[in-house]
Amino acid sequence: MERRSFLKSFGAVAACATLIPSIVSAADEAKKVTGPNEMSIETAISAITGGKAVTPSSKVSLSAPEIAENGAVVPIKVTVTSAMTDKEYVKAIHVFATKNNNVRCANVYLTPANGEASFGTRIKLGGTQDVLAIAEMSDGTFLSGKQNVKVTIGGCG
Amino acid sequence: MDVSRRDFFHIAAALGIGLPTLASAAPKRLDQVGLQDIYGFNARGNVTLLHICDMHAHIKPLYWREPSTLISAPNLTGTPGFLCGESFLKHYGMKGKTLDAYFDTFMNFDALAHKFGKMGGIAHMKTLINHVKKERGADNVLLLDSGDTWQGTGVALKTKGEAIVQAQNYLGVDVMVGHWEFTYGKQRVKELIEMLKGKFISQNIVGDDSFAEDYEELIFEPYTIMERGGAKIGIIGQSFPFTSTANPKEFTQGWSFGLRLDTLQTYVDKLRKEEKVDCVVLLSHDGFSVDQEVARQVKGIDFILSGHTHDPSPQPTVINGTVIIIAGSHGKYVGRLDIDIKNHKVKGYEYKLIPVAANLIPADPEGVELVNSLYAPHEKEFSEILGVTKNILYKRDTFHSPFDELINDSIMDAMDSDISFTPGYRWGTTVLGGEAITMDDVYGMTAITYPNVYTFEMGGLQIRNVLEDIADNVFNANPLYQQGGDMSRLGGVTYDIKIGAPSGKRITNIMVKGKPLDDRKVYKVSSWGGNLQNAGTNLNDQLTRPVYDIAANYIRKQKNVDISGNSNVNILDYDCGCPRKGSKSC
Numbered sequence: 001m002e003r004r005s006f007l008k009s010f011g012a013v014a015a016c017a018t019l020i021p022s023i024v025s026a027a028d029e030a031k032k033v034t035g036p037n038e039m040s041i042e043t044a045i046s047a048i049t050g051g052k053a054v055t056p057s058s059k060v061s062l063s064a065p066e067i068a069e070n071g072a073v074v075p076i077k078v079t080v081t082s083a084m085t086d087k088e089y090v091k092a093i094h095v096f097a098t099k100n101n102n103v104r105c106a107n108v109y110l111t112p113a114n115g116e117a118s119f120g121t122r123i124k125l126g127g128t129q130d131v132l133a134i135a136e137m138s139d140g141t142f143l144s145g146k147q148n149v150k151v152t153i154g155g156c157g
Numbered sequence: 158m159d160v161s162r163r164d165f166f167h168i169a170a171a172l173g174i175g176l177p178t179l180a181s182a183a184p185k186r187l188d189q190v191g192l193q194d195i196y197g198f199n200a201r202g203n204v205t206l207l208h209i210c211d212m213h214a215h216i217k218p219l220y221w222r223e224p225s226t227l228i229s230a231p232n233l234t235g236t237p238g239f240l241c242g243e244s245f246l247k248h249y250g251m252k253g254k255t256l257d258a259y260f261d262t263f264m265n266f267d268a269l270a271h272k273f274g275k276m277g278g279i280a281h282m283k284t285l286i287n288h289v290k291k292e293r294g295a296d297n298v299l300l301l302d303s304g305d306t307w308q309g310t311g312v313a314l315k316t317k318g319e320a321i322v323q324a325q326n327y328l329g330v331d332v333m334v335g336h337w338e339f340t341y342g343k344q345r346v347k348e349l350i351e352m353l354k355g356k357f358i359s360q361n362i363v364g365d366d367s368f369a370e371d372y373e374e375l376i377f378e379p380y381t382i383m384e385r386g387g388a389k390i391g392i393i394g395q396s397f398p399f400t401s402t403a404n405p406k407e408f409t410q411g412w413s414f415g416l417r418l419d420t421l422q423t424y425v426d427k428l429r430k431e432e433k434v435d436c437v438v439l440l441s442h443d444g445f446s447v448d449q450e451v452a453r454q455v456k457g458i459d460f461i462l463s464g465h466t467h468d469p470s471p472q473p474t475v476i477n478g479t480v481i482i483i484a485g486s487h488g489k490y491v492g493r494l495d496i497d498i499k500n501h502k503v504k505g506y507e508y509k510l511i512p513v514a515a516n517l518i519p520a521d522p523e524g525v526e527l528v529n530s531l532y533a534p535h536e537k538e539f540s541e542i543l544g545v546t547k548n549i550l551y552k553r554d555t556f557h558s559p560f561d562e563l564i565n566d567s568i569m570d571a572m573d574s575d576i577s578f579t580p581g582y583r584w585g586t587t588v589l590g591g592e593a594i595t596m597d598d599v600y601g602m603t604a605i606t607y608p609n610v611y612t613f614e615m616g617g618l619q620i621r622n623v624l625e626d627i628a629d630n631v632f633n634a635n636p637l638y639q640q641g642g643d644m645s646r647l648g649g650v651t652y653d654i655k656i657g658a659p660s661g662k663r664i665t666n667i668m669v670k671g672k673p674l675d676d677r678k679v680y681k682v683s684s685w686g687g688n689l690q691n692a693g694t695n696l697n698d699q700l701t702r703p704v705y706d707i708a709a710n711y712i713r714k715q716k717n718v719d720i721s722g723n724s725n726v727n728i729l730d731y732d733c734g735c736p737r738k739g740s741k742s743c
Binding site for chain 2: 063065066067068069070075128148150152153
C-alpha cells in the first residue's frame, strides 16, 4: 500500500475512532503515559524551556484549519515576526499537539541565514485539541501562539 | 382565489403597502393587487443585487414550514440565525398571521398554508426578477446565488444536477458558490459549471494533493468583478468551508476547503487597492452565524450575501460596517438589495426579503413550460401517491421532525435495527395534514448521491460519544466550530440534553427502546447520509439499500401515515423551542 493512500484510509478511521480519548479523565490520561515518546505537555515544554516562562504573543502566528478535514494530516503553518539578524532572530520553532499521546510534533532550528522564521508541515491529531507553537528567541525568551483544531466524525447521519 | 378584505389588509400590512390609499378603495380581490403594490420598494441608488440561496433544486412551488425549535449555545440562542416563532416576530418587529409571518415562522402554518398557498418555484421567481430588471434596467441588476442549488429533489438527482443548471440559466444567475453541488463529484461539477451561463467562484478551495498539478493552487477563480450601474463590484466567492467533513470526502478528494479568512482578507484588500472596485461583496455559503463572525474578523467587506443555514432574515444584520443578508431557503424568497454607489464608495442601501408567494405572483409561462419539460421524463414515478398523512410532515427543527420520524420508522421496520440515524440536514419538504405523500415528496427529503442506508454494529459507549460529537458540532459556542446543521434524528432512542453544558457532557439519560443505553452492549445501528458506518463494525452489506426506496415502500404499506410529531429529545436547560435572547424561555 502506498504511504499516501495509507494515510488517507487511516485518517478516515482516526477521525471516528479517536473520539473516545476526549472523554477519558485526567487521571486515566496520567496512567496512559508509557512509551519513550509519551510525556505530558508540561514535561515536554519544560524540556525545551528549562522551566522559563512562555509568553503568548501575537508575534507567533499559527495557522491551522478550525475543523480538520482529516485528523491524520492537518496542515499547519507557523510564522514568527522577527528581523532575523545576528542581533535578533528566532533560534527555534517547536510545535506541540497538546492532547496527543505523543505531544511533540516538530522542532525546527533556524539561523539568521534563514531570512524569515516560517515553517509549515502536516501533523496528526488524535482528537480535538489546541495546537501550540513555541518560538525560542535569540535573547533567551520564549513566545507562543496556539489554535484549537476540532477533529470530528463530521456528517455522521 | 378567495381572500377576504381582512386578509388583504394583513397582506398589505405585511408587505408594507400604505393603508391610506387602500382604505377608501373598495375591497380588492387579491388577484387585483398589482405587482407594483406587492413588491413596493423604496428604490435607491444605481445598482441592485438580487440574492437567492439554498433553493435545494425546488424548481416547483412547495410548502416549507420553518422550525418550531431552533436552539443553539446560550450565547447565540435568540440572535439572528437562531430565532424562530414568536421570538423571530419580536426581534424583527413583525405581526403574526400575515403573509410574512406565514413565510418566516411555523405559527398557524396549516391554516395559513390553506389561505396563502405554496411558495417559490422558478416560474414565479422569474416574474419577480423580470419585474425588478424592468424597473431598474437589466444592466443595473445582478442575480447572485449562494449555493445549495443543484441538489435536493428527484429531478436534480435523476439529471445529475443538469435540470437545475437549466433552471439557473433561465433565471439568469450571474455568479454562484457551492456546497451540496460538490456531492455530484469533481468531474460532474466541472461539467455542470461548463453548462452554467454564470460564473462559479470560490476563494476557499485549494488543491491538497501534493502530486497533482493544482497542489496548493486555487481550483476556481477566487473572485469576479462586474460592472453594473456604472460601478465596479468585486464579488468574492466562499463555498461551504466544511464540505469535506460534512459530506463524503470521496467527492472532493484532492481539494481542501476551510474558512481561509487570511486569504479572504488578502482578496478584499486586493480588490480595493489594486482592482479599485467601488464595492466588495462576499457571496458566501458559510452560514449566517459564521458570516457574522467573518464580519468581525475580516475588514473591508461591504456586503455579505450569506447562505447555508436557511435563515429568512427580513432585515440586514450589520457588524463592523459589514451588512449581512440571507434569503431563507427552497426558493421561498428573493432578497433585493439596492445599493447607492457614488465616488467609488457605498453611500447607502435598501433591502427587502421578498416572499415568492406562488398564488400572488403570476407564473412566467416560459418557466412553467421549462419545469414541465424537465419533469416529463420522470412524471410517472414522481407523481405516484404512496399514502396520505394525517398530520403535517416537515423537516426543520433542532432535534426532531415528523418527516424524519417517518423515515426512521421505515428504516427500523426494514432493517430491524435497535437505533436509526437520519441526518439533521435543513433541506427537505413539507406535506400538509390530510394531503397525499408522493414519490416526489420522498425524494424531496432524501435525494442525495450517497443514499444508502447502512446497517452495522456499534458499542454503547461509541454511540454516546458520537452523539456528544454531533452535539458539539451543532451547539458549539463558537460559530466557527459549528457546521450549520441540526442534531441527527434518532429512531429508537430518547435522551436528555443540556445544551449549555461543556463539550462531551451535554447528553444524559439515553434510552434505547425504553432501556438505558449500556456502554458495554453492542447495538444494531442503521444510518444514512453520513459516515457513521465507517465507525461501526460488522457492516451487513446485504441489507444496504437507498433510503428513498425504503421510505417509499413503508409509506405504500402504511397507506395512512399517522406520525405523532412528539419529540424524542428532552431539553433540560430551555423551557421552549424558540427562546428569546439571554432567556431560557419564550
